Amino acid sequence: MNYIIKHGRNFIAISNKIEADRHKHWLIQMFLSGQKEINIEVKGQQVTCCAILVNINTPHTFKTEGKPHFTMLIDPTTKLGRAMKILLMKHPFYIFPHEKNVAMQQKFQSILIQRCHNDIQSFIQTIISQFPYSNLDNFDDRVNKILNLLDRYVYKGEFQQVNYFSKKANLSESRLGHLFKEETGIPLKSYIVLRKLQKAYELIFNGENITTAALSAGFDSPSHLAYTNKMMTGMSATSIIKDSEFLKVF
Known part of the structure; x- marks a missing residue:
């Protein structure tokens, strides 16, 4: 299973085949596990969680180990990216609180069963809705x-x-x-x-x-x-x- 999705300037994958070596980029990256928890290395630190945001220019490595995961690469100049940066501030990563994890994982597990394109779109909108961006300052x-x-x-x-x-x-x-x-x-x-x-x-x-x-x-x-x-x-x-x-x- 390997879906690649383009959402504006952001890229999304639903996959059980990610084998990413240590790298960094100028994108914010979100990871969400479809089953139990994620094991991810961020800036040399081993982190175990259900969902995480990794800040721009932060070394990290991740492998799905055959289990389905959701990941999103977010352009930080987009409204979504700028809303995420508020959570990250200057920290290398942000771990989502338990109550948000439950809602996101339940929705994710349902699309893994149905694999319907409309359900995938609905799920992406559910993720985006977690980051309100109505009060962002404008760029120069x-x-x-x-x-x-x-x-x-x-x-x-x-x-x-x-x-x-x-x-x-x-x-x-x-x-x-x-x-x-x-x-x-x-x-x-x-x-x-x-x-x-x-x-x-x-x-x-x-x-x-x-x-x-x-x-x-x-x-x-x-x-x-x-x-x-x-x-x-x-x-x-x-x-x-x-x-x-x-x-x-x-």
């Missing part, structure tokens, strides 16, 4: 402009350069870099790479092969995509895609 207008440009991503060489965005924002490269990191918590260069990886997977979800997806997303080669993916997910792109069913939830 110049940061929003960069994020909006990246939402309209069409690969061309200049689009990967900080200089391109600094001109659009009417700021020097150093000032834009400082502002973007201050507002989002992520270096702009790293975020551009992250969006390239997101774009590559979106193309793969739409039926492109890895080579075409890599080049269309702006990677120098399929091996460049493979290296970036391994560094950021702890897994090979091939192992993620193999025997997977792709769904899209808006």
Whole structure:
């Protein structure tokens, strides 16, 4: 069982096949066990729980050991990601309280039995509803402009350069870099790479092969995509895609 789901700029997996080596990335990651508890290493610490959020840029490793799990990779610039960051603050992880675990696990166990696409969508909405984001502060207008440009991503060489965005924002490269990191918590260069990886997977979800997806997303080669993916997910792109069913939830 391996469902891969795209929800806006966030990616979700329902799988019993995750074998992720030690890695870190600029995404928040959520793990939820379908049975009993999760054993996960976060920043060198062994943690046992039913559900956990792992903060951005935090080393962790995780294996499903053949048991079904839910995991979500959340872009921290999205409203959902920003709501999650409130729980994390500057801590490497956040363990969900028991009462939330029970509700999420019960819903998760039901979709594992039914395996209905509508039920999966409903479950994802149940997860998202745990993180209200109605009172979030807005990003600086110049940061929003960069994020909006990246939402309209069409690969061309200049689009990967900080200089391109600094001109659009009417700021020097150093000032834009400082502002973007201050507002989002992520270096702009790293975020551009992250969006390239997101774009590559979106193309793969739409039926492109890895080579075409890599080049269309702006990677120098399929091996460049493979290296970036391994560094950021702890897994090979091939192992993620193999025997997977792709769904899209808006």
